[in-house]
Amino acid sequence: MSDRVLAAYWATPAIARNLTTATVVLTLLGFFGVIPSYYLFYHPSYLFQMPPHLWRPITGFLIAFERFPMSLLFDAYHLYSYCAQLETGNARFPRKVDLIWYILLVCSWILMMDYLFGFDHLELLPGLILAMVYTATQDQRGQKAQYFFFTVPAQAVPFCMIAFSMLMLGGRPMIQLEGLLAAHMYDFLTRIYPEFGGGPVLLRVPAWLESIVRTPRTAKRTYGTAVRPSGPSTGSSTGAETGGPLPDSWKSRGKGHRLG
Known part of the structure; x- marks a missing residue:
């Protein structure tokens, strides 16, 4: 039974799994005093x-x-759910390094806005979750989504989350609004401005990050990019190939005869 649980755990998307696990573990360790929660909160003054x-x-x-614990349950669920959507089902993040770069940018912008606006939020996770929700639902226009007991347009989910926080005692709508602005900034600079404004893509993944994160090796060609498989070639020593438009009888080598 434990082997099945571990196998199912390791089969989940890596980035979503690691972020959610870190959130659950750190929150539990801080709440029960294993690690003083004082050292986990964010405030810009501690950086100086x-x-x-x-x-x-x-x-x-x-x-x-x-x-706690309702915030942990809801935040962990939404964090894993929408991060997994971006990691496995979003064409804008074909590689893990693309999603990691997105997370780094969004978190950096949330930190900057929180400092400039003077909000000084101690917990920033709601902003990151809202950013992921906004980005994930931008490609789901015309689809419906379930938010609690209500069926709403998919792209309206992030605004429903902000409205729910405004109505809820102790809600965090301002940090969520910062996440919304950060995600929209990313969407504008990587999609709207290049596609509709004719401008360049301003937020390409830097080379240093690509060198850290393992990505599939590619072969540059004049007519495109080919992805090389990581495993050894499966062709036989006869030089025959298993695919292609030619019939199988044309692919095998005969004994060969000298011409002339």
């Missing part, structure tokens, strides 16, 4: 003290203490 708490901009996106 000596020594600076450089981990706080990361842990701030991986905790859900407010209204």
